Amino acid sequence: MADSRVQKLYDIIEQAGLDGMVLIPGSNLFYITGQDFHLMERPLIVFFVPGRDPVAILPFLEQERFSEIPLKTEIFTWTDTDGYAGAFEAAARSLDLNGKRIGVEELRIRMLESSLIERYFPGVNLVLAGKDLANLRLRKDADDLAGLRAAIAISQDALQAVIEWVRPGLTERAITGQLIVEQLKRGGGKHPFEPYALIGPNAALPHADPGDRVLKEGDVLLFDYGTSARGYVSDITRTFIVGEPSAKFIEVYEAVRAANEAGRRVAKPGLAAQEVDRAARKAIEDAGYGKYFTHRTGHGLGMEAHEGPNMVEGNTQILEPGMVFTVEPGIYLPGEFGVRIEDDVVVTADGAESLTTFPRELRRIGV
Numbered sequence: 001m002a003d004s005r006v007q008k009l010y011d012i013i014e015q016a017g018l019d020g021m022v023l024i025p026g027s028n029l030f031y032i033t034g035q036d037f038h039l040m041e042r043p044l045i046v047f048f049v050p051g052r053d054p055v056a057i058l059p060f061l062e063q064e065r066f067s068e069i070p071l072k073t074e075i076f077t078w079t080d081t082d083g084y085a086g087a088f089e090a091a092a093r094s095l096d097l098n099g100k101r102i103g104v105e106e107l108r109i110r111m112l113e114s115s116l117i118e119r120y121f122p123g124v125n126l127v128l129a130g131k132d133l134a135n136l137r138l139r140k141d142a143d144d145l146a147g148l149r150a151a152i153a154i155s156q157d158a159l160q161a162v163i164e165w166v167r168p169g170l171t172e173r174a175i176t177g178q179l180i181v182e183q184l185k186r187g188g189g190k191h192p193f194e195p196y197a198l199i200g201p202n203a204a205l206p207h208a209d210p211g212d213r214v215l216k217e218g219d220v221l222l223f224d225y226g227t228s229a230r231g232y233v234s235d236i237t238r239t240f241i242v243g244e245p246s247a248k249f250i251e252v253y254e255a256v257r258a259a260n261e262a263g264r265r266v267a268k269p270g271l272a273a274q275e276v277d278r279a280a281r282k283a284i285e286d287a288g289y290g291k292y293f294t295h296r297t298g299h300g301l302g303m304e305a306h307e308g309p310n311m312v313e314g315n316t317q318i319l320e321p322g323m324v325f326t327v328e329p330g331i332y333l334p335g336e337f338g339v340r341i342e343d344d345v346v347v348t349a350d351g352a353e354s355l356t357t358f359p360r361e362l363r364r365i366g367v
Contacts, residue, residue, distance in 0.1 A: 002071040005032050009136055010050040013141055016132040017274040020049035021102035022117065026108045027303040030231055031137055033069045036110060037062060043084060045113055055095055057087050088120035103129025130175060137219045139322035144302065145346060147232030148324060148355055152344060154227050155234040156358045158182035163365045168217055170208035172197050188227030192235060194303035195225030204338035206295055206330065214262055215366065218245040220337040226305060235305050235326055236356055237342030242366040252331050252337050252360050255287035259329035260341040260360060267345055267352035271319050271353065280329040289331045298326040300328040301344055323347045
């Protein structure tokens with residue numbers, strides 16, 4: 001698998017008119033190597049140049065793990081005692097990148113790595129290649145989807161356990177903590193983002209931090225959370241009501257549910273990504289709450305919680321089988337409450353499948 005993924009990267013390099021690509025610890029290097037290396041103060045850099053084996057510069061303490069990768073690689077190691085100068089100088093002699101255009105992940109690479117590359121590879125031309133690299137993991141295969149399904153299953157089971165446990169008197173912080181525990185108990189890994197449970201008016205803030213607000217009868221309770229499994233992540237939002245809902249809450253909730261359904265229903269191969277946003281947004285506008293839907297309808301999902309493609313007005317990218325993204329419309333009434341329903345969707349040969357299956361119907365909990 002590593003060889004085929006390297007070839008995919010080499011194809012992207014050539015299509016972008018580059019001479020090579022640099023990867024540092026992160027999702028793309030994980031995707032290529034199958035090893036999740038840490039981004040730390042010790043530089044770890046891998047050069048991918050078509051026509052030759054990859055070249056890795058890495059701390060000696062990572063050599064054993066890197067050697068386990070089923071990919072022929074030229075490795076230059078360094079120790080804390082000796083420093084990295086010798087490894088960089090030897091790699092530079094092997095690669096000879098003078099005058100070459102080398103792509104970098106501009107949203108990930110740090111001044112540390114870019115300055116070292118420019119120091120030890122004089123004449124190299126670093127090129128922003130994030131948009132090109134987005135194609136590396138854009139279309140998920142069966143193995144990718146298996147990882148996504150595993151993460152989603154953990155998250156859905158954990159949420160069910162939490163809503164059966166939750167009751168008035170608990171704080172946002174306590175409920176969030178229980179959700180984290182339930183995911184870990186089921187084998188969940190690192191969180192793709194900080195999960196949260198938000199109560200009442202805090203649920204009207206699309207990105208808030210759980211605090212000491214106490215859950216009481218009549219409150220809205222919104223969960224936005226995820227976990228990881230096999231290197232892939234889940235991202236789910238569900239909104240509940242404690243006790244009896246008001247007529248206004250029912251109206252808002254049903255508008256969001258209709259928008260979520262419209263976004264999922266319209267998705268298919270050959271459709272521009274913005275059409276998913278338009279379909280979901282129209283449902284909320286038709287209900288009279290258009291100005292309270294304040295963000296894009298969705299974003300890509302895979303090894304990271306946010307990757308391509310984005311479901312947003314202006315994105316004319318054509319959907320293709322294997323693309324995975326969220327559909328997460330919401331209505332946020334300042335000072336009152338918010339409602340969001342988020343599903344993870346994969347484009348199929350003739351439509352789209354919701355990988356998330358947790359019920360979307362209005363549900364009363366805590367009583």
